[in-house]
Amino acid sequence: MAENNTVLPGDRTLAYLAIAPSVAIMILLVAVPTVTVFIISFQNVGAGELSGPFVGLRNFERILSDPAFFTALFNSFIWVFGSVALEIVFGLGIAMLLNQQFALRGLARAIILTPYLIPTVVAVLTWKYMFNDIVGVLNYLLIAAGIIDHPLQWLNSTSMAMFSVILVGVWKFFPFVVIALLGILQAIPQEQYEAAQIDGASALQRFWRITLPHILPVLLLTALLRTIWTFHKFDIIYLMTGGGPINSTTTLPVFVYDEAFVDFTMGRAAAVAIIAFFILSILLAIYLFFMKRAEARQ
């Protein structure tokens, strides 16, 4: 109730005034485009137009009867869950290593972060050179080590392209997981491990029974953020493969791009974006459910 509020009514006006510019920018940059996309998804809009004739659900019907859409949807799931799972496993492993006491730990922590700091375009060009089937260093090393006997088509075969793209994504973004988890790992009191050690817990039991419950809320939050960002990721895939070969790495954002700027069917592109938006919302709801439960257990 207002009369219980210690802030004077005059102060509240000031507060509204203070946040008004931020709210205005938010509306301009987030709300307006979102609403626009919603509207466009029910219209027939071509290139260079912002609106067109109303066509009802026809864009959605066209999309949902297009096998290419379902390929893109399937690819998106492979891309997102493959990347996020590997980032979490790899990131957690590295974070636990960096949480140990050893000489030059600070330096090691700094080096681990470099992939995250390298601009995507630079990283992608470097990886493309490394993936090259004839002059690439990856094939050279694997053949020299006797692991493979003929060069692999990293980016030019439909069976390997997605794996290669995920590899680059994981390499680029696992440092984020490392930073997030290192922070929470350092917050676990050392006595917990010592008490568990005396109580008779093995290293594996200490991980399952102490480390994991402690870090679980942060782990889930990190996975949630990585899922959102990976779902939206466009630049790595587009720069690496352009969605090919034969759509084998076309995820939903790449599909939207093709609809909008290759086929110039803005209405259909908007419809795909809306569908993607709902799919992501469902994913987020599942994550939030698990996060709430993990936090309640703390």
Added chain:
Amino acid sequence: MAKVEIRRVSKSFGEYRAVNEVNLTAEDGKILVLLGPSGCGKTTLLRMIAGLELPTSGDIVIGDKTATRLHPKDRNIAMVFQNYALYPHLTIYENIAFPLRVRRFDGNIDEKVKWAASLVGIENLLARKPRQMSGGERQRTALARSLVRDPQVFLLDEPLSNLDAKLRNSAREELRQFQERIGVTSIYVTHDQVEAMGLGDRICVMQGGVIRQVGTPQEIYLDPADIFVASFIGSPPMNLVKEEKRTVGFRPEIFLPESCFEAGEDLFRVQFTIQRVEYLGGDRILYGMAGNPLPPTKVVSRLPATVNMSPEIGSTVSFALRQTDLRYFDAEGVAMPVTQRAAVRKVANG
């Protein structure tokens, strides 16, 4: 049950020697208190017994097994940490069951947990989480968790230091009764001399990584082995008056106005100039200057309320103590043996 023997144990952290050639035995079924100021090596010694630190040299024997290099879980010890180290995501029940679960205990876990909880009186709090408990309840949980698997040795690292002063007194008493009931060899680390005196069957006073004295609370208090122990134990600590080649020591509570003693007692008389009086209710603490026959030195007297005297600031009063209560320390600060004391007294009295 088992006794714990520490044989010439040292521990260095780089250049720093935290524990230096310590020999010590914790008797079977008794409480041994490691007492000392912070940084004296008492916690390091306890952690070596627990197996959380490896000694740089020396051996630790638990029961009749050399445990120096054994993993903590293979020593059959239990430890209560200063902040209890309860697992925050587990209920009290699961906290107590933890040692049984990780060791794949094949008996009735439920029965054991309830037995341990009832020993410390928390059987109706088992569904709670640690953060819903008071400090005293957490401490009991830590105790229950440590005793649930019948350890040979109990290690306690300042378990009362996180409790408030009032609770600490009752918790100390409970701890003592509890130890008597289960009769497990216990090693207890503290910097609090009241805790040490109240709990310990024997006390080991440490300073700078070495043992200064081991003995019963009475021995430590009445016959401190050196000037450090004399000034560390007692509140206020022993009065120490430096003479030419030795130091004279006497406790504040036996240093009283001459009128308090019966005629014919063998007294050592000191002129005492009162400078400040502290009223504590039960006692009064008199701060002042000792005079003839001692060299002028600041000393303290602790007058019980039963002594009928109104001390005037600035006045010089004849104080005294029994000759047998005097303690002498040599130039190195080491206490002189009883026989030597008598000889010194004779010389001093001419």
